[in-house]
Amino acid sequence: MKQESAAPTTQLIDVDGKVSRVPPPLGSKPLLIFLVIGETARAADFELLGHVRPTNPKLSGVGDLYLFNEMSSCGTSTAISLPCIFSGLGREKFEVANATNRTNLLDTLTKGGIAVEWRDNNSGCKGICARVPAVAMQAEVTPLLCQEDYCHDEILLSGLSKSITDNPVDQLKVLHQIGSHGPAYWRRYPASFEYFKPTCRTTNLGACSLDEIHNAYDNTVRYTDHVLSKMIEMLQDLSDRYDTVFIYVSDHGESIGENGLYLHGAPYYFAPDMQTRIPMLLWMSEGYRQRKNIQSSCVQSLRNLPFSHDNIYHTVLGMADIKNAFYNSTLDILKVCRPL
Template sequence: MKTNLPRRNAGIIQRFLHFFEPILARVQDISGRNPDLTFALVAGSGFVTIYNWRFWDSFLEVMPVESAADAGFAIAILMLLIWLHAAVLLIVPSRTIMRATTCALIIAGAICAFFADTYKIQIDRDMVRNVAQTDLTEAMGLLSPRFIIYLLLLGAAPVWLLTRVRLAEVSTKRFLAQRFAGIFLGAIIVAVGIMPYSGQFATFLRTHKPLRYLINPGNAFHATWRYIHHETSLSKKPLIDVDGVITRSSSVAENKPLLVVLVVGETARATNFQFLGHKDATTPLLGKREELYRFSNVSSCGTSTAISLPCIFSGLGRKDFDVGASVERTNLLDTLNKAGVMVEWRDNNTGCKGICERVPNVQFKPETDSALCEQDYCYDEILLSNLRESISANKKDQLRVLHQIGSHGPAYWRRYPSQFERFAPTCRTNDLSKCTKEEIHNTYDNTIVYTDYVLDRTISMLENLSEQYDTALLYISDHGESLGERGIYLHGAPYRFAPKDQKHVPMILWLSSGFQQRSLLSSACMRGMQNQPLSHDNIYHTILGMMKVRNLVYSRSQDMLLRCRQ
């Protein structure tokens, strides 16, 4: 797309760029006989200061400067970070690669600075995985005018300045000497600088580990390297069948097929569900259903879809879960498919993360239904399109998985039709920093109101099918969301340090009378479980139990319904 800037704006940009010409001349003059070392130190200093406002703000919050010793320690940390970034540039074997690396660090630094400053996001390997698995629609939902400003001022402008720098030619001997001085002598100088503050440095490393995820852009590249190394190290062995012998048990009065609908929500946090204690009426329809079981103490496997979704279906459990291990083994859908259950995955999100590759699946796109879709997204009602007809055409036991877009942010206002805007004023921009806390919460609550409607419609459909099938619905969200608490937005924080709102998720269970009688479930026992601690770990085993399927992975202790079977 071509954009013609007005002459006035072009003149402003030109004057802005010319402002730096004297600075460039001064840098080149200072470099003298050590151009490469000067280049690396100036670039490292720029990275550590300009792109790390979030890091320094957090650092000074946990380690305030209240004495000369505190100031000395802060300066020592500054020296360490400058040396680390400069050393990366000095390691590369040529000036061309050094310039290219610096340009890449600048662009990455600008992007990471935007997300760190705006949403308080921390970068680790799993966050890089989220980025790698994000489609164009989801990525565009994160963009805003503020992002463009960051990209221009902290990205494009420094890259332009970099192309104007001319490094003086030096001999090969001096070229190597500069790199030796920058890397090895620099390490010695930094070590000597930190030595007097070894106690504070040890405290910094042990007690404030989350701060390392804020170092920009160095940590982003480290996390990217860890992600690439992890992905490329995955074995290419054939799929491991973890099921062993699959068995199916019979039950009383099995004259109707089983039908279970598993709804996987997106970014829904338990705190904002009225029937779980929220002050506002976000679940008016489900709140009226007395036969519904509402579980209030459920934790997620991860804080992002890329982790939680495969974890739910892997059977590994959060403590043993690894993305690589889950890819190499059969999952819940594979097991049920082999057991003779008709399985279908319906997706209104960014895909199934490889879970549904070996079973029938439907990916809904904006062109699917103009009434339920707008521009580049669809509302979750589309998951019910022709679902009843598809179910009725099959008389086998069935599991239908509905993967919602749910409450995915920051474009919360795009997740529900206008008639579900029950709370106002709302936030109608991707830049959450421009909205008040009330506006953000109102908009997010409207997404829960719409989820309430979609789930209620799904249950009504299952009620109407209860003459032909013994039906059940299980809903659980993949992870929660931060809405500005302690200055943190969205999700994806490292699990150990993530706030509770990103890990505390809602879960509900609805059973038809036929399904409950057939499973010999005690209602009193089920209601007694509603406040007990549960997690994503229970889903794999509970679904197998509901479908009366057993394999080597199935654990009776993790089947949350087994304890209530009479």
């Protein structure tokens, strides 16, 4: 693992104003949040969200996993969606140039007393993690999970438990996946996850049939299913010592041949749903739900409401009981389910 180089922080605009935190109840366990940023995962291929193929065999067995069926992305590319999620600006107001010179969600959480770390198995944090500890996953740490220049997403779990328990304070880990990034879908999962066959095994998608491309793509989703279930398992194991929360959201979707379109990055207003409708999943330990008096039936009732990346900033702040000048309770998805 290596430390990511920090992005320039000149002329940083602090948009937080006063940051305040409701103190946790006396005797509370520390808070532990995994915020998993998926890559190129589209809702249409998640079995949990209606896909006809078995792409979520492990997550389907996780109890109290909350699904969000109508979630849309800020952009159709990583370069837009990633900074947008953390900026708090919202899709209508977001511009990359405006977001890079202002404090973001991670800065606010840090001011509120949360120890933040960014763990990256993608192409970096686009400057979002410039002022928090950041680790780029490297092949030498767990060579079995890596091939040539990149590693499978399970490497995000390497050393993760130790980094949490070495620091028994309130903390948030951003886990940034390589997920389903194309066009080399077949490289995104270990050979043992080649479940749907035959697969497209070239980056020249035009040389493959639509079925071969779809098979390879669905194998990436099935591998993400495995990785996410391992992350929840870790939070379950730690829930005797921490009140734990798991949030997974993809950065954007993907076209895999529908209407002759491939990959992503279409102009937003013309982009097909396949590129903008994304999966979001939430899991909370029983301790966290009790601490906040969150009723499962309330969270389940949110399943088909329309949400977007605009909600993530405010929902994460709300889950950590942190407010700043930007916090908007109407965009906090769980506010309605959290009487305390």
